[in-house]
Amino acid sequence: MTDDYEHYEAVVVGAGPGGAAAAATLARNGVETLVLERGVDAGSKNVSGGLIYAEESSPYTIDELFPGFREEASDREVTEHYIHNVAGREVKTFDLGELHHHDTEWADSVLRRKMDSWLAREVHEMTRETGGGLLTEVRVNGLLREGAEIVGVTCDELDPIEADVIIAADGVNSELARDAGLMDWEEPDEWFQGVKAVVDMPEGAIEGRFDVDGDEGVAHLFSGDLFENVRGGGFLYTNDESLSIGTVFHLDSIADERAEPQELLDNLLTHPLLTDWLGGEYDELEYSAKLVPDSKKVAHPSPYRDRLLLVGDAAGQMQAQGPIIKGMNHAVTAGALAAEAFVDARSRGDTDAAGERYVAKLEAEGVMDKLRPTRYRTLGKLGEVGPVASAMDAVTDSVVGRAAISALGDRAESLFNSPFLMGMLPDTRMGYVTVPTVIAEELGEPVDGLNTVEPPELDDRIGDLTYDVDEGNPHIELRDNAFAASGTAVTACPVSAEDFGGGCYRDEYVGTNGTEEHVVSLDTQPCVECGTCAVVADTDWTHPRGGKGVEYERG
Ligand SMILES: Cc1cc2nc3c(=O)[nH]c(=O)nc-3n(C[C@H](O)[C@H](O)[C@H](O)COP(=O)(O)OP(=O)(O)OC[C@H]3O[C@@H](n4cnc5c(N)ncnc54)[C@H](O)[C@@H]3O)c2cc1C
Ligand code: SF4
Secondary structure, eight states: OGGGSEEEEEEEEOOSHHHHHHHHHHHHTTOOEEEEOOSSSTTTTOOOOOEEEEETTOSOOHHHHSTTHHHHTOOOEEEEEEEEEEETTEEEEEEOHHHHHTTEEEEEEOOHHHHHHHHHHHHHHHHHTTTOEEEOSOOEEEEEEETTEEEEEEESSSOOEEEEEEEEOOOTTOHHHHHTTSOOOOOGGGEEEEEEEEEEOOTTHHHHHHTOOTTEEEEEEEEEGGGTTOSEEEEEEEOSSEEEEEEEEEHHHHHHHTOOHHHHHHHHHTSGGGHHHHTTOOOEEEEEEEEEEOHHHHOOSSOEETTEEEOGGGGTOOEEETTEEEOHHHHHHHHHHHHHHHHHHHHTTOGGGHHHHHHHHHHHTTHHHHHSOHHIIIIIGGGGSHHHHHHHHHHHTSHHHHHHHHHHGGGHHHHHTOHHHHTTOOSSHIIIIIHHHHHHHHHOEEOOOOOOOOOOOHHHHHHTSEEEOOTTOOSEEESOOBHHHHTHHHHHSTTOBTTBOSSSEEEEEEEETTEEEEEEEEOOTTOOOOOHHHHHSOEEEOOOSTTOEEEOSOO
């Protein structure tokens, strides 16, 4: 069997930051490496907020692996970081500088199409020198097995390929992790959903409106009563000539509240606080969405099986450190550590030991403790138990809680800046909604601006995206169209909405023999491949074939 297939020493699946870091490290060590990416271009399927961090304590950072990264592939260095606690028009702003600078060497704003395609060009050059290269428009659809053992990958567009190591950097909707039994679409509370708008800025506007120099940037975060009780928050990051404005919410909370993601984003876009920054003009360049894993709950403690090693979102390694989101840097670190583990194992003539070595490195380098902090497991999770969470919420909103917050005054800012506290915050309304709202009500000042922005309608947002629709090959099959099984997707799908007929999921009443059945129907043509419905609806969910589906220009 083995002789029948093309063989590489290493196959890396996915050309996001995790895959790029793995491939660069393998190639530098002379490992023959083939990288397979399903998008027409690296980055065309990817979305992030996005600030990429270089952590002081991390063994690998993106600029060390790719010299020239910051000059060529990122936008602005973000040096200022604020969080706005909002209650109606009342806003209390805290400087998050200390939390942001904690363990941070630098943080740059990025757009994924630009960043990932730059990385891919570098990776292609490096891997070609070892006899491999990077191929786009190839979707890996499963694992090649010899007996029960994983020995390679199978693809839609190519014959099966064998490898001594397979690094799955295929992101949050990893089909390889699922095929290996290392990830399942489990519960909505293990995921966040992010929705984002990239907004055009006239020349010089960022410097003028945000009071920053030409190469400097700023990050603004938002929480409080802006988001209709859905647990999560908003962000605004300055790029070179655009803004990334978005929201990230716990998926279970979106599902429970039957919230519509694009409406929650619009709540932020139309808040008076954004008036001066948006300058009355609003030109939305791109609308996008994606799931991300909550590493506190799903970062896999042993992310390997046989020759398959998972890195980045595929291994659940996306950290929400309070309001700060760190996924790209962890994907970079894990990708490089997985590659390093293979190189070590190969030098000892025992490539089968790569997985074990990778796990040991994740532990030894402190990565696992950042992803799944012990203090969250011991204290944070306790706060999520229903009665405890309700009691904490009630106390915060009580006369006593309000008096305590009033008395704290600006000292509350230092609590927001504590990495220790942020690492054990329970995922409840208290942290995301109640505390920020009470802070704004007790300590805030009203914002004067009149925000006249009218965000685009959903059909314009979808219509402006680029699609290469795979007629006749739907990548999602609805297994159960009963409303009880799949109805949540009608609202939680970021390109569907109740009362809107042009998106992916719709509900209808179908009459049969005098009874009426409430059912869901699906049209995947406008799908942005976010992954949400794989968790909240009863579906068979896969990626579209290579190059097909949505193509982001920015990400
Ligand atoms: C709204 C939002 C805001 C975020 N904000 C931030 C932030 O500010 N900072 C931060 O660090 N992180 C942020 N993240 C998280 C961050 O984007 C991810 O953690 C990070 O991209 C993970 O990197 P990765 O390399 O593991 O996967 P990805 O970047 O998802 O890359 C996976 C790659 O694999 C490819 N692929 C997938 N399946 C296949 C297949 N079967 N065959 C071939 N190729 C395949 C994909 O096309 C893609 O290119 C945010 C995410 C979202 C959605
Ligand atoms: S159909 Fe599913 S994957 Fe596609 S955009 Fe809607 S929720 Fe996301």
